[in-house]
Amino acid sequence: MSRTLKIGIIGSGGIAGSHVKAYQELADVEIVAVADQIPGKAAQFIDFWRIPSAQPFDDYRKLLELELDGVSICTPNVAHYQTTVDSLRAGKNVMLEKPMSVTLEEAVEMAQTAKQTGFMLNVGFQPRYDPNMKIIQDVVQSGQLGKVYYVETGGGRRRGMPGGTFISKEIAGAGAMADIGCYSLDMALNAMGYPKPLTVSAYSSNYFGTNPLYHNEASRFDVEDFGVAMIRFEDDLVLNFKISWAMHMDTLGPTLFLGTDGGLKVTPAGKGPWSGVFDGNVGAITYFHDVRGHHTESQIPLIEHNKNLFNEKVRDFVEAVREGKPAPIPGEQIVRNQAIIDGIIRSSLSKREVTIDLL
Ligand SMILES: NC(=O)c1ccc[n+]([C@@H]2O[C@H](COP(=O)([O-])OP(=O)(O)OC[C@H]3O[C@@H](n4cnc5c(N)ncnc54)[C@H](O)[C@@H]3O)[C@@H](O)[C@H]2O)c1
Numbered sequence: 001m002s003r004t005l006k007i008g009i010i011g012s013g014g015i016a017g018s019h020v021k022a023y024q025e026l027a028d029v030e031i032v033a034v035a036d037q038i039p040g041k042a043a044q045f046i047d048f049w050r051i052p053s054a055q056p057f058d059d060y061r062k063l064l065e066l067e068l069d070g071v072s073i074c075t076p077n078v079a080h081y082q083t084t085v086d087s088l089r090a091g092k093n094v095m096l097e098k099p100m101s102v103t104l105e106e107a108v109e110m111a112q113t114a115k116q117t118g119f120m121l122n123v124g125f126q127p128r129y130d131p132n133m134k135i136i137q138d139v140v141q142s143g144q145l146g147k148v149y150y151v152e153t154g155g156g157r158r159r160g161m162p163g164g165t166f167i168s169k170e171i172a173g174a175g176a177m178a179d180i181g182c183y184s185l186d187m188a189l190n191a192m193g194y195p196k197p198l199t200v201s202a203y204s205s206n207y208f209g210t211n212p213l214y215h216n217e218a219s220r221f222d223v224e225d226f227g228v229a230m231i232r233f234e235d236d237l238v239l240n241f242k243i244s245w246a247m248h249m250d251t252l253g254p255t256l257f258l259g260t261d262g263g264l265k266v267t268p269a270g271k272g273p274w275s276g277v278f279d280g281n282v283g284a285i286t287y288f289h290d291v292r293g294h295h296t297e298s299q300i301p302l303i304e305h306n307k308n309l310f311n312e313k314v315r316d317f318v319e320a321v322r323e324g325k326p327a328p329i330p331g332e333q334i335v336r337n338q339a340i341i342d343g344i345i346r347s348s349l350s351k352r353e354v355t356i357d358l359l
Helices: 014-024 041-048 077-089 104-117 131-142 176-191 309-323 331-350
Strands: 005-010 029-035 055-057 070-073 093-096 121-123 148-156 197-205 226-233 237-244 255-259 263-268 282-291 294-300
Touching: 005 014, 005 309, 014 029, 014 041, 014 070, 014 309, 029 041, 041 055, 070 077, 070 309, 077 093, 077 104, 093 309, 104 121, 104 331, 121 331, 131 176, 131 263, 131 282, 148 176, 176 226, 176 237, 176 255, 176 331, 197 331, 226 331
Parallel strands: 005 029, 005 070, 029 055, 070 093, 093 121, 148 237
Antiparallel strands: 148 255, 197 226, 226 237, 255 263, 263 282, 282 294
């Protein structure tokens, strides 16, 4: 029998419940503490989720004084940086909710802290656990597309704007890009082996979120509900990225990988106002290439599965902690994702192309 791993949860809002459910499915894992800055909220959460083994805290720094093998950080984006750095410095492995942070400087420091302390910083992009995402990655990395020079990704919801902590710059940092764009970027960049971004030229707007006709919290909505960007990478690769929480259109199109020997089209699954984004739901994967000069296209069969992707990401984190393996989705890699979002914000504000300075 293996040792019971002790877990703490920081931030006890909506997504923290999914972390609890995932940990509760695993053998030899115990949630021993929950912290939330709203006085009494952690205790209510412990009652609601029936976790008698857990102690409540109003200050997460008190939680970090306990002996813990790992913490799930489930705070709004703006608090990801400080809670992560403090957790790593306190010797805890971190399972961090997406997006990684609000600014690039924060993300860089978070990744550096993981390196310096030797504790794990794992960022929770659960769509990576969809077996169809693995197919896409395998095809792109097999070389059968030749040199991939252009990728287009993102997508859009006809209507799908959240509210609460997601629509305030002060708390979320960014809107649709940080919420769903970070997933699309992760899917495409992970398939490509996370190339290094060099420049970004972007536009963003919030005509829907700020209009009371479309959002009942319009007066406090100050993030983007639409963004588009052209990103240049090392090795002559460009990415056309577009993301929308709301628009008068059914779709912003599929994800495309164009290579010198072949192309791959990934159509998002689902119908309806909240669908249409490349965030883990794959409707179809089509491979385009020439056979003896004939234009050929083949449908790659999708893998039917009933995996709970969220639980998979938590299970993988726990396994890595238990076995002393590296972070499954390392902060060091996701810095590049955050660098692009940061570049999009800077470029949209300055209305100019901006450079991304990463080591
Ligand atoms: N992976 C996913 O599928 C998924 C889905 C939804 C949200 N998220 C991410 O999870 C995070 C939280 O989202 P949510 O919907 O649960 O938000 P939420 O607002 O419902 O909950 C966040 C909680 O954190 C608490 N908090 C804030 N600062 C804190 C601090 N310094 N210390 C302790 N507690 C603090 C708040 O009081 C609140 O209770 C966001 O970063 C979001 O992007 C991920």
